[in-house]
Amino acid sequence: MSVYRIFIGENEYQIEITETGIRINGEEIEADLLQLNEAGLYLLNHGDDKLELHLAFLGKNTYVVMADGQQIEAQVETNLSQARRTTGALKDAKSITAPMPGIVIEVPVKLGDTVREGDVVCILESMKMQMVIQAPSAGTVVELAAKPDTSVNKDELLVRLE
Amino acid sequence: MKVLVANRGEIAIRVMRACRELGFSAVAVYSDADRGALHTRYADEAVHIGPAAARDSYLNIDKVIAAALEKKADAIHPGYGFLSENQEFAARVEAAGMIFIGPRPETIAMTGDKLEARRIARLAGLPVLSGPDVPIGEGNEDDLNRMVAEQDEFPVIVKAILGGGGRGIRLAHNKSELKKMIRQAQRESMSSFGADGIYLEPFIDRARHIEVQIIGDGQGNVLVLGERECSIQRRRQKLIEEAPAPNLSSEQRQQVHAYAHQLGVALNYRSLGTVEFLLDRKGNFYFIEVNPRIQVEHPVSEVVLGIDLLRLQLRLALTGDMKYTQDQIVVRGAAIEARILAEDPANDFMPATGRIAYVQEPDGPGIRVDSAIFQGMEITTDYDSLIAKVIVWGEDREAAIGRLTRALQEFQISGVPTSMDFITRIISQESFIHGRVDTTFLDTFKPRMADRSEALEKVAAIAAALAMHREKHRRQTVSAAPESNWRKTAWAEQMRGLI
Known part of the structure; x- marks a missing residue:
């Protein structure tokens, strides 16, 4: 028997797969996954229902399941690997991170500057949209990670205040 | 006939499709980021014009014109965005002996200056929102302070004089916010x-955005090609557009068409263009601006008119003939576009x-998809x-909504989050179904997306x-067997298939 723990958002599902059947959270179900093509398209038959879905493997035991127009990120923990759940980047109130991926247009602060709440610390641009990033609270700039004309990912550190 | 398409994405493909149907050959330009893009592949020939950043490629006039000359293009189509509303570009295309598929450079200059466009519209007899016609900017602090001090009516809209595409626009609710919003818009x-x-314009609460498609031959003849409703907007970007605009009386429809025609004639307009209006709660139209180019939402007009606007525009640029007369322009059924x-x-x-x-x-x-995406992009x-x-x-609006709902259910995109589910929720709202929407619709519409x-x-x-x-x-089977490179490769291939 193989046991998988699946994490989707806040929820956890335990799935047991044996030679004879499948149980989800202890409840016996009928399910069969039919691969439709090499591009990741599947048909899941469960009970009398069927659902076309696409599975993209992101690495780190994570799949993006696209079904019914929804994209669901599922982390799989196996009874063998016991892979640790990855959690989102740790944020503290003084680290100002990028709310979207984009290009840094301007960083109007310097190291050592004192800023007030609401002061502009960074201007980002993504897909023609400009976004002004403001200091969430007063403080002193102790780290300047953002550099003009470079790209940043979502949640990447821009400026750290102390 | 050879046309260089100075754009990318779905609109580049849209233009090239029209070229191909007319028997013209199409030349693409592409940046580093678009080497494998669909528009690059679709074109008969493609010219690399620089790095991914638009200012170094798609916005670089020298490079685009050099590409057109190198390929001996007869004409350039600018699409929307990028250089489409750049008078210098249009002028240099013409100076280089090619046809610019769009309005004359001076028309682009007039419509690009929103204050000038407003002045011409007023002279042409169109209703225009009152507001200080004096521009401020160029770093003049005194002008800015005076403007803020003199503004007593709120909320007020701050607009960039050279604005477009929803950029450089901010709403200010009070004096203290005004200065900040002016700075942001600037x-x-x-x-x-x-x-x-920038300039200021009174804010009309719960207005509808109605726009009229026109085409002119540059000889004083202007055809009105129906109107579109584009009130569903977020951050001043249109999200859902339709034709015809629902819930307009025939008097209102005739009125707004007449306004657009008047302005088109006053501008001696050449090529395709759109005249944008706000419709207030009392039923009054106000001119806002002219978009001197093909628009993102042009397909809804094409679909209800049964006219290919791109082909019409290309043909007109070549022959000077608009092909139709006003009485041949008939709207049938209803069309909706979801971005x-x-x-x-x-x-x-x-x-x-x-x-x-x-x-x-x-x-x-009844479904059409204009896109430029592919798996792996x-x-x-x-x-x-x-x-x-x-x-x-759809044969009527109700049928069109049903079709759009089905289409969005069928449309599957994985790998990048999209607005699709959100649009499905909008079009199932009672107010949308009854065509009772205005530009504030999305300010208050907050569906729980996580349910x-x-x-x-x-x-x-x-x-x-x-x-x-x-x-x-599979992995266990592979590792249990004697090591074999073939098997490892096969497994890697499988995994690649999943990714």
Whole structure:
């Protein structure tokens, strides 16, 4: 028997797969996954229902399941690997991170500057949209990670205040 | 006949399709980011014009014109965005002996200056929103302070004089907010349009956005090609557009068509263009601006008119003939367009990036998809977040809404979050179904996007577990067997298929 723990958002599902059947959270179900093509398209038959879905493997035991127009990120923990759940980047109130991926247009602060709440610390641009990033609270700039004309990912550190 | 298309994405393909149908050959330009893009592949010839950043490629006039001359193009089509509203570009295309498929450069200059456009519209007899016609900007602090001090009516809209595409526009609710919003509008205008002049316009609460499609031959003849309703907007970007505009009386429709015609004649307009209006709660129209180019939402007009606007525009540029007379312009049924954007509903609709892991476009009766995406395509931050447009036609509006709902159910995109689910929720709202929408609709419409059904999550969990189980089983089989490079390769291939 193989046991998988699946994490989707806040929820956890335990799935047991044996030679004879499948149980989800202890409840016996009928399910069969039919691969439709090499591009990741599947048909899941469960009970009398069927659902076309696409599975993209992101690495780190994570799949993006696209079904019914929804994209669901599922982390799989196996009874063998016991892979640790990855959690989102740790944020503290003084680290100002990028709310979207984009290009840094301007960083109007310097190291050592004192800023007030609401002061502009960074201007980002993504897909023609400009976004002004403001200091969430007063403080002193102790780290300047953002550099003009470079790209940043979502949640990447821009400026750290102390 | 050879046409260089100075654009990318779906509109570049749209223009090239029209070229191909007319027997013209199409030349693409592409940046580093678009080497494998669909528009690059679709074209008969393609010229590399520089790095991914638009200012060094698609916005670089020298490079675009050099590419056209190198390929001996007869004409250049600018699409929308990029250089489409750049008078210098239009003038230099013509100076280089090619046809610019669009209005005359001086028309682009007039309509690009929003204050000038407003002045001409007023002279042509169109109703125009009152507001100080004096521009401020170019860093003049005294003008700015005086403008803020003299403004007593709120809320007020701050607009960039050279604005367009919803950029350089801010709403201010009070005096203290006004200065901040002016600064933001100026900064955005400076980086988008290279100048920071702004002006103020009264805010009309719960207005509808109605626009009229026109075409002119530059000899004083202007045809009105119906109107569109584009009130569903977020951050001043249109999200859903339709033709004809619902809930207009025939007097109102005739009125707004007449206004657009008057302005087209006053401008001695050449090529395709759109005259944009606000419609207030009392039924009054106000001119806002002219868009001197093909628009994103042009397909809804094409579908209800049964006229290919791109072909018409290309043909007109070549022959000077508009092909139709006004009495031949007839609207039939209803059309709706949904813009599919790469943005994350779970992150306040911020632009989102990623690789398209899977795409299945909708199909069947009454559905048209204009897109430039493909499986494996990387969506980057370099360009617009518009990745596809779904356009439907129905014999009436109700049928069109039903079709759009079906189309969005059929449309499958994985790998990058999109606006699709959000649009499905909008079009199922009572107010949308009855055509009672205005530009504030999305300010108050806040559907819970996270209410995914538990049943679907369970199914996803089962699928992920089964896939992982299968993978694990395959891996064990592989490692149990004698080491073989062939098997390892085969497994890697399988995994690649999943990715």
